Each structure stands twice: as C-alpha cells, then as structure tokens.
Amino acid sequence: MHARERYISAPGKSILHGEHAVVHGKVALAVSLNLRTYLRLQATSAGKVCVNLPNIDTFLSWDITALKSLLSGWKADCSSSELDSNLVKRLREFMAITDGSTDTRSMAVLAFLYIYLSVFADAEVLPSLSVCVWSELPTGAGLGSSAAFSVCLSAALLSARGTISTPLIQQQNTARWSDAELELINKWAFQGEKIIHGNPSGVDNAVSTWGGVLRYHAGMITPLSRVPTLRILLTNTKVPRSTKVLVSGVKDKINKYPSVMTPVLDSVDAVSQACEQTLADMATEGASTKHYNILEDLIDINQHHLNVMGVGHSSLDTLCRVTLAHGLHSKLTGAGGGGCGITLLRPETEPSVVQAAVQELKEAGFECWETSLGGPGVLLHSSNSITQDTLSILTSY
Numbered sequence: 001m002h003a004r005e006r007y008i009s010a011p012g013k014s015i016l017h018g019e020h021a022v023v024h025g026k027v028a029l030a031v032s033l034n035l036r037t038y039l040r041l042q043a044t045s046a047g048k049v050c051v052n053l054p055n056i057d058t059f060l061s062w063d064i065t066a067l068k069s070l071l072s073g074w075k076a077d078c079s080s081s082e083l084d085s086n087l088v089k090r091l092r093e094f095m096a097i098t099d100g101s102t103d104t105r106s107m108a109v110l111a112f113l114y115i116y117l118s119v120f121a122d123a124e125v126l127p128s129l130s131v132c133v134w135s136e137l138p139t140g141a142g143l144g145s146s147a148a149f150s151v152c153l154s155a156a157l158l159s160a161r162g163t164i165s166t167p168l169i170q171q172q173n174t175a176r177w178s179d180a181e182l183e184l185i186n187k188w189a190f191q192g193e194k195i196i197h198g199n200p201s202g203v204d205n206a207v208s209t210w211g212g213v214l215r216y217h218a219g220m221i222t223p224l225s226r227v228p229t230l231r232i233l234l235t236n237t238k239v240p241r242s243t244k245v246l247v248s249g250v251k252d253k254i255n256k257y258p259s260v261m262t263p264v265l266d267s268v269d270a271v272s273q274a275c276e277q278t279l280a281d282m283a284t285e286g287a288s289t290k291h292y293n294i295l296e297d298l299i300d301i302n303q304h305h306l307n308v309m310g311v312g313h314s315s316l317d318t319l320c321r322v323t324l325a326h327g328l329h330s331k332l333t334g335a336g337g338g339g340c341g342i343t344l345l346r347p348e349t350e351p352s353v354v355q356a357a358v359q360e361l362k363e364a365g366f367e368c369w370e371t372s373l374g375g376p377g378v379l380l381h382s383s384n385s386i387t388q389d390t391l392s393i394l395t396s397y
C-alpha cells in the first residue's frame, strides 16, 4: 500500500432514454449528476478489514486470517469477464447469505469483499484497512447509487493495491486517472454491479467512471460532446424498489411475449437515437421550441413504453400527471418501479411554474431538486477538497 489514506468520489447518473432496453442490446443515453458517493480508505495495522456503510446502517469487520482462509485453494481466473462463481459461493457461505437472497445490505458487502479478495488475491499479504462509503445519492432510487458505490470501491482498492496509480500530486485538490486506468476501474465496478444487480448492462458504471453525457450500446461507450445544457427537475417518489428484481421482471416478460415486446424495445432504441440527433441539432443550430417539442414527445412515448415493460408505478403516474398539469413532461429514470423520475424544464419555464409543480409533488410526499447534469466521473481527492460535512461523516467511523 502506498498512501495511508485516500479519498475518492464518483457521481450518480440519470438515464435520459434506454433504461431496460439497454440490458437487451439497445441504445441508452445517460448523464452523470452533481450528486456523488464518497469513499475514505485508510490503511491500518489492526489485522482487520473494516467496512462502514452509514447509508445502509452497516458496520462490519473481519480478521485478515478469516479472509485469507477464503482464498485457500482458489485461483483467480483473470481471463474471464464473468463473475467467479466459486468465489461468490464461498463468500455467500462465509456471510451466511441464503440462496436467492437479494437483501440489499448483504449485496453491498458481498460486492466489497469480492473486489477486495480478487484485487489482492495474488498479493503477498492481505492488507488491513478500513473503508467508509457515504453518498449524497438516495440508495436504490434509480440514480445509479449501486454503480457509484462499485466505482468508488474499485478505484480505491485498485489504487491501494498499486494496480493503478495514485495520481494526486501536492497542492492538487482533485485528480483523474488515465483512460487505461479508468477502463480497469470500470471493469471491476461492473463486477460489483453484477453482484448487486444480477444482470447489469454496464451503462451505470460507465457513466459513473467517465462522467459527462454518454451513449451506451452493447458495451460500446461514446461520450457525446455536442450536447446543449439541459434543465432537469429530479423527483424522488421515495417508493423503494430493487433494480435486480425489476430487470429480471422485464426479462421474464420478453421471454413470455417475444413478438409483443421486441417491437417495444426497438421503439425505445429509436427514441434514444432520435433524442441523440435532437440534442446534436440543438447544439449546432441553437435550441428552439421545435427541439423542445420533440424532446417532450420522446419523453412521453418512452414513459408509455416503460409502463408496457411493467416498470411503472402509481407514484410515477402521479409525477407525470402533476407535472403535465403545469405543462411539463416527465418519465421515470433508472429501473423504475418507484424511485426517481426526471422532468424536462424549458429554458423559458418560469421559476413560479417549477415552484408550483414542486409544491404539489412535495404534498404527494415526494422530494424534488433541480440539478445540473454532466459532472466529472470518478475522482481522487485531497481531504481539503471535500466539504466539512462529508469529511466528518467519513472520518467518524
């Protein structure tokens, strides 16, 4: 281990179009948010690994010797991009997780232990360390909290192992890794997502790693450079849901009704492509009413498709109805089933209109915030570049 202490952050994301369809090889457009997950890793000499996850009220530690025994007779298969089922099985037994359990706390800890043991499997000794992760993102609400969590873990453990650099030099507040290093971070974060999600497309971890606005198609990541600044209202319906369960429900529906569902997925693909084209036109021609009319139509069409896929929820219907009454168009974002939705605001939308809509949404029990899109991907921080509030949470465990 090089530095005794490191701080890392990674952003959440919003999917503009293509959630669920992207799992089945269609195009998705996704954008990073200015809400982030923060991680502090501290090298210790306690002979233990400690994990503190205050967002999910989970605080655990293990003796290094117990973790070491999990590696006996196990050989990492570095050639495969699949999860190592043998290691997952050992960890499930170690943590006494019953088969088929999707208990959220267990999945987060399982993801941590999986990445820790895999990254340090060929090290001479397993290091003693303490990790604390805390997020500004609501967990399990469609804003990519699982991906931001996995990206932070992956970056922290790879840099603690020395597999990637620790690029922060003196006096710098934040630093980014090289493209090759980001690819490695993304690869291990994807494994974390597989543990938490089941069958992720990889779009969420890609946005959290690279930041900005991305087109994601069958593992191909294309940053979109010609994108206008969009005003988006985010609403959290606060209805809990599990991405893993929703993704597998859509798969069941496709298997049951392939000829019905395939055209729906194709249409979502066309929506994503039409949106990409409109955003490019807006950036080159200047945004006009015509462009916003198209973006609003695409939002409405996609929201209907997501309902057909079975990932809508009455809370999301309320969001769409309330905002439409104020002339605003909304759709769910992420896996749906509750969680968060996005509402497009036009440049000329009066603050009073937004305030009136927000007031009604709050009365329905929802939480809203206007957000800026396209923040930086995973970052290494100096401690003084992290706000005092976040720092005091990360250092209090």
Ligand SMILES: Nc1ncnc2c1ncn2[C@@H]1O[C@H](COP(=O)(O)OP(=O)(O)OP(=O)(O)O)[C@@H](O)[C@H]1O
Pocket (backbone or CB within 6 Å): 037, 053, 054, 055, 056, 104, 105, 107, 108, 133, 134, 135, 138, 139, 140, 141, 142, 143, 144, 145, 146, 147, 149, 196, 197, 204, 241, 242, 243, 244, 333, 334, 335, 336
């Ligand atoms: N800050 C965190 N601390 C610990 N675990 C976390 C944290 N953030 C996310 N997780 C893990 O990720 C799970 C939520 O992942 P899930 O994929 O269901 O939702 P999401 O990522 O917020 O939404 P979506 O996948 O639709 O964007 C949590 O239950 C937990 O296991």
Ligand SMILES: C[C@@](O)(CCO)CC(=O)[O-]
Pocket (backbone or CB within 6 Å): 015, 018, 019, 020, 021, 022, 023, 142, 144, 197, 199, 200, 201, 202, 203, 204, 243, 247, 333, 334, 335
């Ligand atoms: C629902 C989904 O498409 C997006 C979740 O943010 C799942 C995935 O792509 O992994």
Ligand SMILES: [Mg+2]
Pocket (backbone or CB within 6 Å): 144, 145, 146, 147, 197, 204, 243
């Ligand atoms: Mg997720």
